[in-house]
Amino acid sequence: MSLESQMIELGKRAKKASYILAGISTEVKNQALLSMARALEERMELILDANQQDMDAGRAKGLSGALLDRLLLTAERIKEMADGLRDLVGLPDPVGEVIKMWTRPNGLRVGRLRVPLGVIGIIYEARPNVTVDAAGLCLKAGNAVILRGGSEALQSNLVLTRVISAAAVSAGIPEGAIQLVPTTDREAANMMMTMNDYIDVLIPRGGAGLINAVTANATVPVLKTGVGNCHTYVDDEADLEMATKIVVNAKTQRPGVCNAMETLLVNEKCAKSFLPAAAAALREKGVELRGCEKVREIIPDCLPASEEDWATEYLDLILAVKVVRDLEEAIDHIHTYGTKHSEAIITNNYQKAMLFVQRVDAAAVFVNASTRFTDGHQFGFGAEIGISTQKLHARGPMGLEELTSTKFVILGDGQIRS
Secondary structure: OOHHHHHHHHHHHHHHHHHHHOOOOHHHHHHHHHHHHHHHHHOHHHHHHHHHHHHHHHHHHOOOHHHHHHHOOOHHHHHHHHHHHHHHHOOOOOOOOEEEEEEOOOOOEEEEEEEEOOEEEEEEOOOOHHHHHHHHHHHHOOOEEEEEOOHHHHHHHHHHHHHHHHHHHHOOOOOOOEEEOOOOOHHHHHHHOOOOOOOOEEEEEOOHHHHHHHHHHOOOOEOOEOOOOEEEEEOOOOOHHHHHHHHHHHHHOOOOOOOOEEEEEEEOOOHHHHHHHHHHHHHHOOOEEEEOHHHHHHOOOOEEOOHHHHOOOOOOOEEEEEEEOOHHHHHHHHHHHOOOOEEEEEOOOHHHHHHHHHHOOOOEEEEOOOHHHOOHHHHOOOOOOOEEOOOOOOOEEOOOHHHEEEEEEEEOOOOOOO
């Protein structure tokens, strides 16, 4: 069978499943999620063996430590994936919610009903946990999903999809609701971008190259997840001890993810008192610092930062550092180089904090907290499908509600239009 025929068959199965899923009860969906969680734990050795194959291949290809960390599955991470599915069971099912209803003068009752999007296509890179998170979210929101993961995680994704799909079907979910494109051929991803007859929404998750390729070439509507060139600004009225803890966490807690800090901005009035201690704490965690001239005057062995560094999402233990004149310059820098993902200010001045919140254009803006909290689970609505940095339909972590649309339902008793 040709690749085109394979992709069309995937699309047909997903579309058929989506029509059935739209009417499946919350109870059946929840039982499927619990079955999927149990299956992950019961088949853990099989999953870890597949992941080891991907890890060995990744090391042979020379993947960075941060990328290998994104790829790695452990017993603890598989348990977290299973717990994420169980968490979804406890969340309200958005499907079927009547958002609003009103009666017209002619007696027609007009309402808006929350419904699934239909078939969601997801094109993503190294992290195999996305396979489970995405499948669970799509299922709870009543959507079929076609997954196309990166080549680095193919063996992991094949096994994960097989395990959770079989578990879902055994609990009453239709065949075709959870499918993985079983090839790393880039043409398969290109085909997904134009499968308008079968895919209702396409979501890219990965680096700038992937996201830009999808948004530039897709005819299927795209829910754009964003690159995370995230900043933290340390104000001259900040608690510097607290600022150091936040900065270290934002950069090093998990550097290979989109909400990790990539650039540190420091007010010139506190730079000499803040940077030496902060730099030492960051270097203890293995962070390479690249700074502007003012930074290098304070930390002479810091590498020089180039213009490219200000615009780079490193996804690694590398941090660009810049001394700025004031809050205004910090905001201007963020608007110039930021990607509208997550930005933070550390300050004890309420007025400055509120100005930063109002002026900074980002999906998530933090005051005195780490950017690492931009996450659906941390925000209290379970696993997320991604972080949207666009402004239409969804923005920020996309949970269950963002994977639905609405339809108008009109109830009458014989009205006709004159």
